[in-house]
Amino acid sequence: MxxxxxxxxxxxxxxxxxxxxxxxxxxxxxxxxxxxxxxxxxxxxxxxxxxxxxxxxxxxxxxxxxxxxxxxxxxxxxxxxxxxxxxxxxxxxxxxxxxYVGPWLPEPLLTAPDVAEDVELAESVSMAMLLVLETLAPTERAVFVLREVFGLEYGEIAEAVDKSQAAVRQIAHRARVHVAARRPRGAVSAAEARQAVAAFQRAVETGDLRTLLDLLAPDVVLVGDGGGLVQATPAPVVGAELVAGLLRGITRRAVSLRAEQVNGHPALVIRLAGEVDTVLALRLEEGLVTGLYAVRNPEKLSRMTRETALGR
Missing domain, CATH: 1.10.1740 (Rna Polymerase Sigma Factor; Chain: A)
Structure with missing residues (x-):
């Protein structure tokens, strides 16, 4: 090596x-x-x-x-x-x-069911986790991913990032503490996630404000990414009532909503005239929606027409 x-x-x-x-x-x-x-x-x-x-x-x-x-x-x-x-x-x-114009979100991937079956892999590619990884320095991010997700030995990681093994161990510890403080808490099971997304979809489709408010955490945050190419919220929207109001607006457009596997988790894919318009990923904690990530930048939606194979 x-x-x-x-x-x-x-x-x-x-x-x-x-x-x-x-x-x-x-x-x-x-x-x-x-x-x-x-x-x-x-x-x-x-x-x-x-x-x-x-x-x-x-x-x-x-x-x-x-x-x-x-x-x-x-x-x-x-x-x-x-x-x-x-x-x-x-x-x-x-x-x-x-x-970049407005908030930046990761590029969503349409993933196969086997990704969701690998719990660790699914968590590592979730929108919520990718945004946590964005808060790490480049070397910290590499060390965390290679060690925690792919299980490489410290010696192998040291060669990959051009650091000593002792330095890599320190970086890995620092990155784990950083991620642990920011990753979703009270994670829900795959079955619970599917149920929550289904309930959320029904509430959005029917414009049921009461149910939406019951599903959203009081301090829920909605982040939209249009990349300056399409309209999106210019800054994160915070609070259940404000977010619910935005979501109800979806039903006033000629759109279709469908739950699909995105980045290893169920998410809503919104189509307009048959074309993918928005991917709406959810961050779920203890049964409530604490984060919504709406990717609208058309340059980031090209891979939503076919499954992307991931693996460890």
Whole structure:
């Protein structure tokens, strides 16, 4: 694991035609075997599927230049490459978000049922958790994700983030404390989440203000992301009555509401004339809706037409 993925570490076709072909096939096989994992790592570090795909491409370009005969653990090595690429991109994204119009939310993903069955994975890609991860420094975020979600050893993480093992242990502890103080409390089960979203959907569709107020926490927060391209709340809206009033407005538009699996959890997908208009994800704590995340930026809704495969 001490070798770096450089373009120099390769086997030339001319020198070893048969061996080179074998290694090329092995490189492709290993990359495809871990592709979903690599995408998930990049997505959790970036909150953007488009940027995660770019990281995958960059990871592949570096991976095909690696001497596989010197790599003991393909998974760890690939994760290391992807993490380094994501960290570099994360710093660029931070500058880009400084000029973002209005509140920024992660790009929502339509996910398969098997993601929801992996409780830890589902929590790690939830809108609520991705927003918590946004409050971490880049290296803290990488260390937390690699350790707590993907179970990498401290030595492997140290190589990925270019820190000593002692430093990584300290960073991991600091990140765990930070996340624990901000993650949703009194988490509900998958069945309870489905029931809550179904009740919430009925209340929104019927404009039932009383039920909406019963479902919303008094200090519920609604955050809208239009990216300056479509209308959205310019700042977070706080308070059950204000949020309920906004939600009732949905029923006055010619829209359809459907509960779908988004980022491993049930969420409402709002369509206008058959096209995805808004993804409304819920943060549930102790049976109440404490957060609503309305993604309306059309540039972030392109992946809502097909399931995205995630994995650990």
């Amino acid at each position: 001490s070798e770096h993925p450089t373009e120099a570490a390769h086997v030339t076709e001319a020198a070893h035609p048969t061996g080179a072909a074998y290694l090329a096939d092995a490189a492709t096989e290993a990359f495809l075997a871990h592709r979903n994992l690599l995408f998930t790592v990049a997505y959790e570090l970036l909150g953007s599927a488009a940027d995660a795909e770019d990281v995958l491409q960059e990871t592949w370009l570096r991976w095909v230049g690696v001497d596989l005969t010197a790599v003991r653990d393909h998974r760890a090595y690939l994760v290391r490459i992807a993490t380094r690429q994501a960290l570099g991109r994360l710093r660029t994204l931070a500058r880009r978000r400084e000029s």
